[in-house]
Amino acid sequence: GAVVSQHPSRVICKSGTSVKIECRSLDFQATTMFWYRQFPKQSLMLMATSNEGSKATYEQGVEKDKFLINHASLTLSTLTVTSAHPEDSSFYICSARVRRVNTDTQYFGPGTRLTVL
Amino acid sequence: SQKIEQNSEALNIQEGKTATLTCNYTNYSPAYLQWYRQDPGRGPVFLLLIRENEKEKRKERLKVTFDTTLKQSLFHITASQPADSATYLCALSPSGSARQLTFGSGTQLTVLP
Numbered sequence: 001g002a003v004v005s006q007h008p009s010r011v012i013c014k015s016g017t018s019v020k021i022e023c024r025s026l027d028f029q030a031t032t033m034f035w036y037r038q039f040p041k042q043s044l045m046l047m048a049t050s051n052e053g054s055k056a057t058y059e060q061g062v063e064k065d066k067f068l069i070n071h072a073s074l075t076l077s078t079l080t081v082t083s084a085h086p087e088d089s090s091f092y093i094c095s096a097r098v099r100r101v102n103t104d105t106q107y108f109g110p111g112t113r114l115t116v117l
Numbered sequence: 118s119q120k121i122e123q124n125s126e127a128l129n130i131q132e133g134k135t136a137t138l139t140c141n142y143t144n145y146s147p148a149y150l151q152w153y154r155q156d157p158g159r160g161p162v163f164l165l166l167i168r169e170n171e172k173e174k175r176k177e178r179l180k181v182t183f184d185t186t187l188k189q190s191l192f193h194i195t196a197s198q199p200a201d202s203a204t205y206l207c208a209l210s211p212s213g214s215a216r217q218l219t220f221g222s223g224t225q226l227t228v229l230p
Contacts, residue, residue: 043221108153111158
């Protein structure tokens, strides 16, 4: 159980365009999803916490107007990188929080490789 | 500021041996400590979770210890196999409703045949 998918798996776009990344929980409902960014050989950095039906909470230094997050349903959160620039090229990973008896953890999607030319 | 350190960037061991990875943290009082495996170009895969009031947790060939006095967790893989080669990440989460994770930088393990 606890499968999370992301789409697309990789995307190449021109500078100035916007890119939308979808994160879906396939076999469970996720009231909380998280978005991370990972640069080569570095760890995952939390960008924002997305709660279904409310505004996302962004980490310090992450521009909310540039990285738009929508969590419209219990199984889908989207991240839109607006007016993308080459420095936004990175590996974007989402996760969904799973709360069960005796455990409270996150299950991650496979990631989306964004390359901005 | 909060800091999470994993002992080494890379670790090479011989097949069949026990791999031991270290995660140290400062300025943090985690409620949970978790270990994840990440393969190149993929998202992390959850392995084990240990709570602040637990000292040890096991799952098949994996064992995790958690010493809140030393502020350290050890992650062991016994009878290691080449298929265990990956980057292993420790992650801490505080008490509270959000359960946000803060990740260490990871240790890249290579099990040599």
